[in-house]
Amino acid sequence: MVFLLKRVRGNARWLLALLLLGLAGALIALALSWRPAIAPIAPPPARSFTSEQVARGAVLAKLGDCAVCHTRDAGRPLAGGRPLATPFGTLYSDNLTPDPETGIGRWSAAAFRRAMKDGVSRTGTHLYPALPYEHFTHVRDADLDALYAFLMTRRPVHEAAPANRLIFPLGFRPLLAGWKLLFLHHGETPMDPARSAEWNRGAYLVEGLGHCGGCHTPRNLAGGEIRSQVYAGGIAEGWRAPPLNAANPAARRWTQEALVTYLRTGISPDHSAAAGPMGPVVESLAQVPEGEVRAIAAYIVSKMGGAPSAPAAPLPDNADAAARRFPDGAVLFAGACAGCHGPGAPMMGQGRPLLSLATVLRDTEPTSAAQAVLQGIEPPVAGRGPKMPGFADALTDQQIAAVLGYLRARYTDRPDWRKLPAAVAKARKEGAQP
Structure with missing residues (x-):
């Protein structure tokens, strides 16, 4: 009996020690996650910013696609409230207008820079990385100040964002401090003296405000970009963002001119048409100086392997073989698709890329092809x-799934996609999310 009492007391001491250790660890973690508030300011008058600074900020806002994420359907520009579906639940974008109560009207330039570079709001609250501060942290202060000038001269909109809907315990924002320790890397984008000024400008835009890697790089289970697989392809709003490296599945290698045309118009006759989340990106880039888009294209094309060095190979059209293997898909294609996509269709003369050039059909995953249909x-x-x-x-x-199987077999030389019906069902479900 005495032995048992001693053992119970010993276990109780160990348990108490563990509880105290856990409490100490929690207090240390909370201390490390704490950020001070930055004092509110009176909303600055528009005349406090130069017209040149505001104009430059307007271009930077387009390059960063600010309005795309911070404008809900049928909502006022930059007033936030757009639902952003993530694997961890739904986030709602913040109001970026200078409204003093629901927007950033009482934010100083320093508070804005901290949010963009460190992911911390004016009040000291950690921000979710749906705001891609892991890229914005590389933007120079002068550009952030110009962006701030543009936002603070917009018309204020009094509109609060809905509450986020996240799985427990991810609504506890101090946890984001640990995420940042793992995935937020500060510092400017390194310049390469061996490259042209245009290429270096492109690197700065793509790695910073453009945050292209935010969609085109795969993420780990914690939602951080896998830096060893940069530009190897990712997922954005239920669509597949294709690789922007040598694994890019385009039938014809991209040139700078072709990519400039695509990024400014949404279509490249030798490649494909912009769809899904890429559509709003093109809409924004169509409104910025062409030199900025040329710089972006120069940098990305270099990542994909540069200009073609050999004549383009003949494009496949294995109609008979594909029909034998996917008879249902062939029938459905003839009835629903051939009027626009079949040989000799009138629509093909209006700049529509051939299906044998469609990147989505050549990708390793059917996600974007399914979403397009x-x-x-x-x-x-x-x-x-x-x-x-x-x-x-x-x-x-x-x-x-039958149509996609037929298209893949007819218009590409790639192996069949596996488990197509399940992939289509998943795409349908993700496409229906807010």
């Missing part, structure tokens, strides 16, 4: 360019 494609710039209706309400997952 489900959701359709809208021209991103002034309604110009190819338009395709969505078939989400007209075709079942099995039927869309």
Whole structure:
């Protein structure tokens, strides 16, 4: 009996020690995560910023796609409230107008720079990395100040964002301090003296405000970019963002000129048309000086391997073999698709890329091909360019899988996609998320 009492007391001491150690660890973690508030200011008058600074900020806002994420459907520009679906739940973007209560009207330039570089709000609250501060941290202060000048001269909109809906315990923001220790890397983008000024400008824009890696780089289970696989392809809003490195699946290698055309118009006749989340990106880039887009294209093309060094190979069209292997897909294609995509179709003379050039059909995953069929494609710039209706309400997952299997077999030399019906079902579900 005495032995048992001693053992119980010993275990109780160990348990108490562990609890105290855990409490101490929690207190240390909270202390490390604490950030002070920055004092509020009176909303600065528009005349306190120069017209040149505001104009430059307007261009930078387009390069950073600020309005894309911070404007809800049918909402006022930059007033926030747009739902952003993530694997961890739904986040709602913040109001970036200078409203003093619901926006950033009482934020100083220093508070704005801290949010962009460190992911911490004016009040000291940690921000979720849906704001891609892991890229914005590389932006120079002068550019952040110009962006601040642009935002603070917009019309204030009094509109609070809805509460985020995240899985427990991710709503506890101090946890983000640990995330940043792992994935937030400060410092400017290194310049390469061996490269041209245009290439270095592109590197600065792509790695910083453009945050291209935010979509085109795969992420780990914690939501951080896998730096060893930079530009190896990722997922954005249920669509697949293709690799921007040597693994890019385009049938014809990208040139700077082709990519400039694509980024400013949403279409490259020798490649594909912009769809899904890429549409709003093109809409923004169509409104910035062409030199900025040329710099972006120069940098990205170098990542993909540069200009072609040999004549383009003949494009495949294995119609008979594909029809034998996917008879249902062939019938559905003839009825629903051939009027626009078949040989000799009138629509093919309006700049629509051949399906044998479609990147989504050549990708290692069918995600974007499925989303294009489900959701359709809208021209991103002034309604110009190819338009395709969505078939989400007209075709079942099995039927869309049959069409995609047929298209892959007919128009590419790539192996069949596996488990297509399941992939289509997943794409449909993710495309329906807010």
